[in-house]
Amino acid sequence: MYPPNRHAAPETGPPIPGLIGTSQAMEAVYQLTRKVARTNASVLLMGETGSGKEVIATAIHRLSNRASGPFVRVNCGALSESLLESELFGHVRGAFTGAVNNRTGRFEAAHTGTIFLDEINSTSLFLQVKLLRVLQEREFERVGDTATIRVDTRIVAASNRNLYDEVESERFREDLYWRLNVVPIVIPPLRMRREDVPALIAHFLKIYSERNEKHVVHIQPQAIEALQDYHWPGNVRELQNYVERAVTMADGDEFTIDLLPENVLGKKERRGGKIRGVDLDTLVYEVVQQGVNQLGTDEHHLHEKIVNRVEKELIVQVMQICNSVQTKAAGRLGINRNTLRSKLVEYNLEEKEEKADE
Numbered sequence: 001m002y003p004p005n006r007h008a009a010p011e012t013g014p015p016i017p018g019l020i021g022t023s024q025a026m027e028a029v030y031q032l033t034r035k036v037a038r039t040n041a042s043v044l045l046m047g048e049t050g051s052g053k054e055v056i057a058t059a060i061h062r063l064s065n066r067a068s069g070p071f072v073r074v075n076c077g078a079l080s081e082s083l084l085e086s087e088l089f090g091h092v093r094g095a096f097t098g099a100v101n102n103r104t105g106r107f108e109a110a111h112t113g114t115i116f117l118d119e120i121n122s123t124s125l126f127l128q129v130k131l132l133r134v135l136q137e138r139e140f141e142r143v144g145d146t147a148t149i150r151v152d153t154r155i156v157a158a159s160n161r162n163l164y165d166e167v168e169s170e171r172f173r174e175d176l177y178w179r180l181n182v183v184p185i186v187i188p189p190l191r192m193r194r195e196d197v198p199a200l201i202a203h204f205l206k207i208y209s210e211r212n213e214k215h216v217v218h219i220q221p222q223a224i225e226a227l228q229d230y231h232w233p234g235n236v237r238e239l240q241n242y243v244e245r246a247v248t249m250a251d252g253d254e255f256t257i258d259l260l261p262e263n264v265l266g267k268k269e270r271r272g273g274k275i276r277g278v279d280l281d282t283l284v285y286e287v288v289q290q291g292v293n294q295l296g297t298d299e300h301h302l303h304e305k306i307v308n309r310v311e312k313e314l315i316v317q318v319m320q321i322c323n324s325v326q327t328k329a330a331g332r333l334g335i336n337r338n339t340l341r342s343k344l345v346e347y348n349l350e351e352k353e354e355k356a357d358e
């Protein structure tokens, strides 16, 4: 998973045009976006697919003093190494078979503006060396050329993986990582900001109603509820698709629950059984975030209240799985039997001791 934003601050500012959602998590993102837009620093955007990396990248550009310059997006994940190399840096005629003309690269095209290197995690180690040089020196050569070109461009990169994990597994150069990571912005997945779902629905309803010359202005509460409960592996983009689909299929002026696809309605991912598609870090992040929200930021016993509550719940559930047999439960938990016993006492769970042993 992604680390939380380092500079997350509660202070809010004017909304960023086109960006929907007022959750605390997104306010922190907006604040970083505004702050970094005023600088020339390289920015690394991390977030799951569809979470809004590209919209934040364009916002950084629009809010910067480069706004009148070009915004150039390159999807580094969509091209092979050699094509990407000449796409980024350009080439001269005869540089390789098929290079019949000189070609200007995207870095040159982004001069005085911003270049958005999307899916930077999928660049090869070879290209990462060249990118490092652009980041450090703001210069490069076209493929097949010796003349050095200098550009003045702001670099915004995006990764749909935690880039530091890629560094640790040696798929991404650490020096490039640190160069890019001057200001990291982590965009939280939609399931961690469910409170933004209704506003996003309304936003896309309006867009697709207009686009399809329809007038879907109402939404059934059950539909909102189902959407708010869903775990959103495809994030905002997925929500956008469902709203578009619903508007297209709606007969009247209401977004009703039957316009939602099976997978949204089907399984209640979050109640009982295995939770699909969500990793442990995400779950923990969510539990802690919501716990802190609920208790309030002026609470002085956060550790006790949250850590203890989680531990108690863990013990309750493992004891259930183990039919209240303490030696078994201690084994599953990987803790000492006496430790378990004292925790059962501490949490007032000792009535379950009856069945204490085999």
Ligand SMILES: Nc1ncnc2c1ncn2[C@@H]1O[C@H](COP(=O)(O)OP(=O)(O)O)[C@@H](O)[C@H]1O
Pocket (backbone or CB within 6 Å): 018, 019, 020, 021, 047, 048, 049, 050, 051, 052, 053, 054, 055, 056, 203, 236, 237, 240
């Ligand atoms: N906060 C937001 N407000 C409005 N639309 C959003 C927001 N976040 C994402 N979107 C929309 O969702 C879709 C996916 O966003 P995008 O920036 O392309 O995600 P990513 O680059 O992370 O895959 C786009 O159509 C975008 O306009």
Ligand SMILES: [Mg+2]
Pocket (backbone or CB within 6 Å): 050, 053, 054, 118
């Ligand atoms: Mg994208």
